[in-house]
Amino acid sequence: MGIFDGIISGFFIALTPMNLLFALLGALIGTAVGVLPGLGPAATIALLLPITYSIASPVAAVIMMAGIYYGAMYGGSTTSILLNLPGEAASVVTCIDGYKMAQKGQAGPALGIAAIGSFIAGSVAVVGLTLFAPPIAEFALSFGPPEKFALALLGLLMAVTLSGESVTKGLIIMVLGLLFGTVGIDPISGKSRFDFGVTELQSGFDFVTLAVGVFGLGEIFYNLEQQGNVEIVTTRVGQVFPRMADWAKSRMAILRGTLIGFFIGIIPGGGAVISSLLSYAVEKKVSKHPEEFGHGAIEGVAGPEAANNAASSSSFIPLLTLGIPGNAAIAMIFACLLIKGVKPGPFLIVEHPDVFWGVIASMYIGNIMLIILNLPLVGIWVQLLRVPYGILAPVVILFTAIGSYSIANQAFDLYALIAFGVLGYVLRKLKIEAGPLPLAFILGPMIEGSMRQSLLMSGGSFSIFVTRPISSTIVALFAIFIVGQAVLAIRRTGRCSKAQKAA
Amino acid sequence: MKRFLISSFFTALVATLMLAGTVSAQDKYPSKPINGIVPASAGGSTDLMSRAIEKVWPKYCPQPLVVVNKPGGAGVVATEFVVRSKPDGYTLYLGYGSGHDIVMPHLQKMPYDPYKDLVAIARISVHSVVVVTGTKSEFNSLPDMIAWSKKENKPITTSVSMKAGAQDITITAIAKAAGVNIVTVPFAGGAEAVTALAGGHVMLGAGHPSEVAPHIKAGRFKPLAVALPQRDPSLPNIPTLKELGINVSTWGSVKGIGAPAATPKEVVAYLEATLKKVTADEEFKKIMADLDQPIMYLNGADFAKFLQEVHADYGKLIKELNITIQ
Numbered sequence: 001m002g003i004f005d006g007i008i009s010g011f012f013i014a015l016t017p018m019n020l021l022f023a024l025l026g027a028l029i030g031t032a033v034g035v036l037p038g039l040g041p042a043a044t045i046a047l048l049l050p051i052t053y054s055i056a057s058p059v060a061a062v063i064m065m066a067g068i069y070y071g072a073m074y075g076g077s078t079t080s081i082l083l084n085l086p087g088e089a090a091s092v093v094t095c096i097d098g099y100k101m102a103q104k105g106q107a108g109p110a111l112g113i114a115a116i117g118s119f120i121a122g123s124v125a126v127v128g129l130t131l132f133a134p135p136i137a138e139f140a141l142s143f144g145p146p147e148k149f150a151l152a153l154l155g156l157l158m159a160v161t162l163s164g165e166s167v168t169k170g171l172i173i174m175v176l177g178l179l180f181g182t183v184g185i186d187p188i189s190g191k192s193r194f195d196f197g198v199t200e201l202q203s204g205f206d207f208v209t210l211a212v213g214v215f216g217l218g219e220i221f222y223n224l225e226q227q228g229n230v231e232i233v234t235t236r237v238g239q240v241f242p243r244m245a246d247w248a249k250s251r252m253a254i255l256r257g258t259l260i261g262f263f264i265g266i267i268p269g270g271g272a273v274i275s276s277l278l279s280y281a282v283e284k285k286v287s288k289h290p291e292e293f294g295h296g297a298i299e300g301v302a303g304p305e306a307a308n309n310a311a312s313s314s315s316f317i318p319l320l321t322l323g324i325p326g327n328a329a330i331a332m333i334f335a336c337l338l339i340k341g342v343k344p345g346p347f348l349i350v351e352h353p354d355v356f357w358g359v360i361a362s363m364y365i366g367n368i369m370l371i372i373l374n375l376p377l378v379g380i381w382v383q384l385l386r387v388p389y390g391i392l393a394p395v396v397i398l399f400t401a402i403g404s405y406s407i408a409n410q411a412f413d414l415y416a417l418i419a420f421g422v423l424g425y426v427l428r429k430l431k432i433e434a435g436p437l438p439l440a441f442i443l444g445p446m447i448e449g450s451m452r453q454s455l456l457m458s459g460g461s462f463s464i465f466v467t468r469p470i471s472s473t474i475v476a477l478f479a480i481f482i483v484g485q486a487v488l489a490i491r492r493t494g495r496c497s498k499a500q501k502a503a
Numbered sequence: 504m505k506r507f508l509i510s511s512f513f514t515a516l517v518a519t520l521m522l523a524g525t526v527s528a529q530d531k532y533p534s535k536p537i538n539g540i541v542p543a544s545a546g547g548s549t550d551l552m553s554r555a556i557e558k559v560w561p562k563y564c565p566q567p568l569v570v571v572n573k574p575g576g577a578g579v580v581a582t583e584f585v586v587r588s589k590p591d592g593y594t595l596y597l598g599y600g601s602g603h604d605i606v607m608p609h610l611q612k613m614p615y616d617p618y619k620d621l622v623a624i625a626r627i628s629v630h631s632v633v634v635v636t637g638t639k640s641e642f643n644s645l646p647d648m649i650a651w652s653k654k655e656n657k658p659i660t661t662s663v664s665m666k667a668g669a670q671d672i673t674i675t676a677i678a679k680a681a682g683v684n685i686v687t688v689p690f691a692g693g694a695e696a697v698t699a700l701a702g703g704h705v706m707l708g709a710g711h712p713s714e715v716a717p718h719i720k721a722g723r724f725k726p727l728a729v730a731l732p733q734r735d736p737s738l739p740n741i742p743t744l745k746e747l748g749i750n751v752s753t754w755g756s757v758k759g760i761g762a763p764a765a766t767p768k769e770v771v772a773y774l775e776a777t778l779k780k781v782t783a784d785e786e787f788k789k790i791m792a793d794l795d796q797p798i799m800y801l802n803g804a805d806f807a808k809f810l811q812e813v814h815a816d817y818g819k820l821i822k823e824l825n826i827t828i829q
Contacts, residue, residue, distance in 0.1 A: 046545040046572060053558045144704030145688075185577055187691040190610070190666030190828035199576040199583060199614060268698055323717045324698050331546030331694070339554050341793050346721040408544075408575045449691060456688045457660050457705065 010357025019060055023362045026064040027369045030071015037085040038212045038403020041072040042328035058340035059355050063362040065333045073312045074370045077114035077305050078381050085216035090272040090308035092438050093280045097300030104296050109242040111378040113250050114305040119371040121258040121306035125313035126363045128262050137321040140266045145453035146464050150474035152446040155274040158281040162435035169432045177440025188452045200412035209404045211438040213417045218424015220393045250302035253283050257306030265311020268326035272311035279307035319344050532592055532770050533566040539597040540571050540585050542578030548713040549598040552758055555790040563780045578603040586620040590763035592770035600757025602668050605814050609821045610828050625778040626759040626801035630711040632673040632730040637703050645727045649683045658684040661707040662696040665689050667828050669756050670709040673730045675824050676751045712737045716795035737797040754813045759806050775803050
């Protein structure tokens with residue numbers, strides 16, 4: 001069966017009333033999960049797994065699960081923009097300019113462009129998934145430890161560019177993130193580090209707890225201080241939909257974000273985060289007004305949001321063609337399929353063409369459902385900001401706590417959440433942009449682990465990073481970036497001192 | 504009318520509550536859903552086995568089994584939770600015999616005794632360690648690869664799921680038994696380790712059947728050996744290490760069901776009997792076969808004895824190989 005016949009047969013499967021219903025259900029639950037702070041797709045799918053036992057057809061079950069997963073990516077931007085609450089790793093970047101836009105009364109355009117960008121990226125990525133799944137899967141496999149090391153290192157460099165005005169503060173906060181990342185059992189030596197005898201810490205801190213605590217709770221604690229005039233965004237909602245000018249600015253950002261997300265997002269473990277970071281950095285670089293970034297640049301929302309949606313679609317490729325789940329939520333879908341007697345992997349397309357093509361076709365339909373669902377919702381979400389802060393804040397805290405607990409079903413994460421909230425508050429007081437913290441937290445262990453794995457592979461020789469084509473290319477990019485920045489900085493100071501002398 | 508509705512609602516509510524009270528007081532175990540604590544995150548092999556039990560369980564028990572994942576502290580959080588929970592049969596430990604029960608106690612201090620503080624109910628499966636290489640590899644057998652390594656004086660790089668876990672220990676034991684230099688590259692979990700081998704970044708890999716069998720069937724991996732004392736029932740065509748002349752065997756990772764030590768005998772007996780029925784169920788057999796997990800049922804008493812043996816075996820190996828976590 002060719003690709004064309006395949007996708008046509010897939011549409012026949014996905015368009016049956018039952019499967020349409022499950023796709024809609026997935027889109028609805030996904031949007032809700034994305035919007036509720038702290039509650040992630042992985043925890044939700046795990047909760048719903050027992051329900052799928054009684055859904056007779058595996059196609060329907062997976063259509064719903066997949067809908068929850070990419071639907072959460074649509075909804076995830078909502079809390080990032082409105083409340084500075086990143087629901088998952090890939091939307092940390094969205095917080096930076098999205099929340100600034102909301103504070104300026106441009107929550108509507110930010111949410112609108114995020115939804116439109118998500119739709120375009122999601123749809124384009126599904127087309128890519130339809131046409132090129134197998135060769136792209138091979139590309140993902142070619143990322144071994146040296147390549148991951150180089151990529152994560154590049155990501156870390158990008159993370160520092162998020163630090164706003166002061167690079168020094170950015171570096172400080174980055175190191176803090178790296179330190180938090182070292183807590184727990186080190187896979188390479190098997191030793192538990194910095195656990196202070198607390199069993200729960202042996203698995204390290206959880207990303208969602210850290211991000212939601214530092215960003216969301218920190219923001220709420222900070223606002224508590226502003227007695228009486230906690231208007232944050234409340235009174236200035238502004239217009240609801242993006243204007244033509246916003247669209248003109250974001251068009252190319254969405255396109256670039258889609259491409260970056262599709263290719264980088266496929267790399268198992270951390271691909272989606274790096275792709276959103278990379279997209280942000282690229283937009284800042286190509287922009288004619290890079291100084292607007294960090295102060296509510298719409299491209300800074302459009303690009304990364306497109307990237308993380310494209311990544312959420314392309315992360316299905318290793319699952320469907322190789323049987324390798326790339327992240328926690330995809331692992332859940334993997335489990336659901338296995339329990340249903342369907343084995344994802346190279347034979348899926350032959351053994352269960354109905355599942356393979358049906359799910360892919362449903363993703364076209366699901367993306368359309370999501371944009372129809374999300375665009376009108378923008379108006380409603382924006383109204384959410386009119387809810388008095390005294391009501392909104394406790395509700396947000398409640399959901400964050402539930403979400404945080406649901407990750408590992410342990411009360412310890414609630415204490416960690418509060419501690420990270422206090423940290424977020426302190427950073428806010430010190431006027432330190434917290435963006436690099438969660439990113440360094442995720443990238444640090446990737447860098448450390450993959451570097452030590454690479455050196456074990458090469459017998460201790462660092463040449464492994466420059467003798468392999470992909471990693472040497474990324475390392476070269478990294479070097480060019482560093483040298484370029486240094487040269488720029490030297491020239492700038494040189495010009496300044498000359499100017500001073502002239503004056 | 505409205506008042507009537509409200510009052511009848513409350514009457515019904517009170518009646519239900521009274522009924523519920525009498526039922527739970529008189530009814531014998533189980534009278535409410537049973538929580539099955541899994542020491543790993545959803546989607547892994549222990550979780551999948553637990554989900555298979557969860558799915559078939561309602562056929563043999565009037566109350567459902569509810570899987571709860573507690574992946575914290577490398578599994579220790581889950582086991583400690585079960586150890587400290589009320590011994591009434593409503594909190595079970597799914598995955599008893601995992602690495603943190605049979606390997607970890609030899610390497611670090613545990614907050615409980617995994618044998619004295621828990622009662623063994625039944626063994627469900629054994630996840631053996633399978634040694635594999637990529638299909639593109641020039642070697643077709645483990646002895647060939649070992650001979651090459653000795654001749655060229657080059658190490659064999661091998662991906663394992665974690666440091667000082669069952670796979671790492673097994674591979675290190677092979678290196679010692681065959682007198683060859685093997686460098687184990689630990690990853691953060693089985694999926695990552697398998698992916699590294701699939702991409703050809705290491706020469707050799709070790710994984711449980713559920714992790715490697717799909718890749719063997721897909722023609723991506725060549726199976727070389729199984730580390731069990733006998734062949735693995737889920738992979739009957741793969742020779743054991745002993746058959747290849749390498750005197751190494753381990754039990755990999757054991758997957759059984761446990762409960763707090765003080766759980767009443769009749770409750771344990773009930774659960775044991777129910778699990779026996781579950782493991783004999785055709786649907787369960789089909790799911791487990793799909794998951795590449797062999798069903799190896801043992802009753803509580805035999806399972807307890809088996810666990811002691813496996814624990815002692817690992818203790819001996821760890822001492823011999825001088826494995827520590829530093």
